[in-house]
Amino acid sequence: MKPPVFSYHDPRSLAEAVSLLGRLENAKVLAGGQSLMPMLNMRYVLPDHVVDLGRVEGLAYIRDDGEAVVVGAMTRQRDIEFSPLVKEKLPLLAEAILSTGHRQTRNRGTIGGSLCHLDPSAEQVTVAAALDATLTIEGPRGRRTMPFAEFPVAFMTPNIEPDELLVEIRLPAWPKGHGYGFVEFARRHGDFAIASAAALLQVDGSGKIARASLTLGGVDTAPLRMTEAEELMVGQVPDEGLFRAAGEICGRIEAMDDALVPASYRRKLAAVMSRRALVLAQGRVERP
Amino acid sequence: MTEMRKISVKVNGKAYEAEAEVRMHLADFLRQKLGLTGTHLGCEHGVCGACTILLDGRTARSCLTLAVQVDGHEIMTIEGIADGDTLHPLQEAFRDNHGLQCGFCTPGMLTTLIELLRDNPDPTEEEVRIGISGNLCRCTGYQGIVAAALDAAKRMRALS
Incomplete structure (x- = not known):
């Protein structure tokens, strides 16, 4: 060890x-x-070189740019947890x-x-998908930005070259009063989730859902945005039956199968977690 | 080729300097290079919490930190909790509430609770349980540990 x-x-x-x-071969x-x-x-990884970003200046910050919260890649999870700005603008992440x-x-x-580790059950990965984050990546050819949806290319494989670094994450804020809910199922607190769901709901003045975001984590090789369920909900008056129907869509996904958790169990959890996340989000909506 | 670095670090208020391989993690550095064997190693992959120390006032798993990363920083280990021969109220509470059985997880439990009680001097039982959720006690002595933590919070509030 x-x-x-x-x-x-x-x-x-x-x-x-x-x-x-750019210079080093087999670097992590x-x-x-x-x-x-x-x-x-x-010894799952055997790099010849380790490049530690711990002493690189200027990669840890949480800033408000009006429509989004912009977070430096080296921002510690604890600082996100205790950030009043994150609590106010990105309650789902908080x-x-x-x-x-x-x-x-x-x-x-x-x-x-x-x-960048891109574990499909990681909470920040699921939230980045749910919020339609934009990533800023820096490399020898300069800076480029990428929607988070294009970032995962395979299981735990990000769309980033070996000589590039993720430097910034832009997380768009939903309007004040939106509903949010994150739930997950793990065997013990702090373990990797077998399934998680992130829900965001915006309700208009007539009480109908104006915008919805529903994302599943841990069930597939990358977070799954459930656009079919989102489309089902938009324009509808939120209630238990609607959320149950959205959950049933989530229960029909192609889920990962492994030695510990069969796909059928992940699908069942996906249906339950998504319904619970939506109910939680609905309960937090503040009507305009 | 084995790469060595000189590491200067303040541990429990005392300055140390030692050479170490760059691949050495902080727990081995504390135990083998500085002789501070109070920090225990259980799983060595970040699950058991036995090796928890405070790095610049924040808890960290010393098996998931390289020794070279703490060059120029401050560490607090289990050896730094008591004031000479006078036990810290947290240690007294562990003794009085049967918070130790075999004692292997205890250094990590105490360092974790030092941070928890500093940030939240009046935690609920649930907050304590979540707070120590990253520390495994294979004697399963959690009841005594939680009771000790809540008792320590009371003692520390009375002192402040």
């Missing part, structure tokens, strides 16, 4: 970090270390982050690290 031999690099600037990644980026370190200890690991891991773990 000891990390393998590697060379360690601790750049002080983003430019230095990008240039190292170390952000908060809460996924990479266990993988090193268990709720979901409480299920991310434990206090000891949130103190170190970063949002950028979690998104």
